[in-house]
Structures are given as structure tokens and as C-alpha cells.
């Protein structure tokens with residue numbers, strides 16, 4: 444009896460990903476999209492075009508009509524048509540750009556115009572400047588800018604960080620992924636970073652959801668209850684921009700007019716590796732599987 448339990452515990456002990464920086468996500472994962480300059484996409488949809496992807500978001504075969512879950516593919520769609528197609532207005536036609544803070548990662552634009560947009564499996568998408576989330580054909584990578592990080596963040600939270608999560612009207616997916624970052628696989632706690640139930644015990648706030656009116660005062664009280672210095676992280680398209688609910692009278696986002704986030708985490712939901720990499724970069728920690736030496 445005892446030996447059986449012992450084996451289970453041992454197998455759990457070696458389950459965590461030792462080198463997070465070497466973890467690779469499958470191609471089907473929709474991470475940072477890559478845009479192609481419309482002027483360079485000379486032959487839209489032509490598989491001979493060097494910019495054409497070998498796979499589409501979701502792994503759908505786009506080679507013939509009727510693919511893409513029954514919808515007719517239109518490889519010749521223009522940036523203007525894509526802008527009209529996007530449910531959250533994340534795409535701008537001129538100049539051609541895509542706002543990761545609004546993107547739901549539904550993949551529809553990549554299915555309709557693979558010559559202009561394709562999704563990679565790169566989960567490094569965190570930024571500490573809202574404007575950096577608007578990617579263009581020239582964008583090749585995203586990471587928090589160390590020059591924009593407040594000094595007290597790296598000075599105070601470089602070894603230990605407790606976060607309070609507030610779901611302000613979210614549907615639970617990003618909250619679930621944030622919880623998964625602490626599981627036995629990702630084991631975010633190995634770096635001294637963890638979630639706490641009380642804002643009085645927290646060093647920072649992680650906000651998810653589009654900020655419903657009913658939660659507006661609650662999240663403000665929670666933020667005020669955290670002692671200085673503190674940091675603010677907004678996770679997911681709903682929290683960054685309102686997502687599908689942007690403009691709804693049922694949400695109240697005035698909190699962000701008063702407090703500037705220290706970190707933006709795109710995704711819908713946010714992947715645990717996006718979250719872990721973003722927080723590690725913000726607090727000046729090396730993104731590996733090793734614990735930091737004191």
C-alpha cells in the first residue's frame with residue numbers, strides 16, 4: 444500500500460517541465476500571428492507564394508472550397524475585407540495591422556486570407572506598452588520592454604511575488620489557464636510566484652474579464668487594498684480591450700483610465716506559458732526551469 448503511493452508521488456515529482464524556455468507548443472496552437480505586407484502578397488492564396496503557410500490556425504486544410512468548417516475560403520480577401528470580418532475590430536486595413544489586445548485568436552482571418560495572416564505557435568506575446576500589441580508586417584517578436592519597467596518592480600519582486608486574481612465578468616477560460624500555470628506541469632511556484640486569496644497578502648493584481656459594471660467597484664477596492672509598491676496585470680483580450688463586449692453598456696472600464704497596467708497578456712484565453720514568460724520578464728527573472736540563486 445505504502446509503496447504504491449510512494450510511486451505515485453515520485454512520478455509527480457518528475458512531471459514538471461524542467462526547462463520552460465525549451466518547451467515547444469504544437470503547431471495547432473494559435474500564438475503570435477505574422478502579417479504579410481499586402482504589397483508583397485503579390486499572388487494571394489497561391490501556394491507557390493513563399494508567404495503561404497503550411498498550416499492554418501486550427502490545423503484546417505484550406506486547399507479547397509468548403510474547407511474551414513464548411514465556410515467557403517476566399518484566399519483573395521483584402522485587408523479591408525478582413526477588417527470588416529473581424530468580430531472585435533482587431534484588424535486595421537491601412538496601415539495593415541492587427542491589435543493583439545483585441546484579437547480573440549479565433550483564426551478566421553488566417554483561414555480567409557492565408558496570404559496576409561498566419562498564426563505561429565510562438566507564445567511570447569506579453570508587452571508592457573499597450574501600443575506594442577498592435578503588430579504590423581514588420582513585427583518579428585514581442586517581449587516586455589525592460590526600459591519601461593518601474594524600478595520598484597524588479598527591486599521588490601525579483602525573488603517573491605504574490606498575486607491576487609480578480610475575475611471581472613470573465614467566462615472562466617483565462618482564469619482556468621492562470622490556475623494551470625501553478626499545476627504540476629508548469630509549476631510557476633518554483634520561482635516564488637504564487638496566487639493568494641487576500642489582497643492584503645498580495646503584491647499585485649491580475650485582472651481578467653471585460654470589467655462588468657457590477658465588478659467595477661469590487662476590483663477597485665481590491666486594488667486599493669494591496670499595499671504599495673504593487674503591480675497590475677491585465678490578462679486576456681476581454682481585460683485588455685473589452686474583447687467582444689467592448690462598447691457594451693454592461694461594462695465599466697474606467698478603472699484603466701486611472702491605473703496604467705504594468706503588463707498586458709494577449710490571448711483568449713491566455714496560455715500558461717504566455718503568463719509565466721510575461722511575469723518573469725516583467726520582474727527581471729531568467730525564463731528557464733531553474734530556481735534563482737540568492
Ligand code: SF4
Nearest residue numbers: 529546547549550552
Ligand atoms: S483571429 Fe483575431 S484578428 Fe483574426 S478574425 Fe479572429 S479576432 Fe479578428
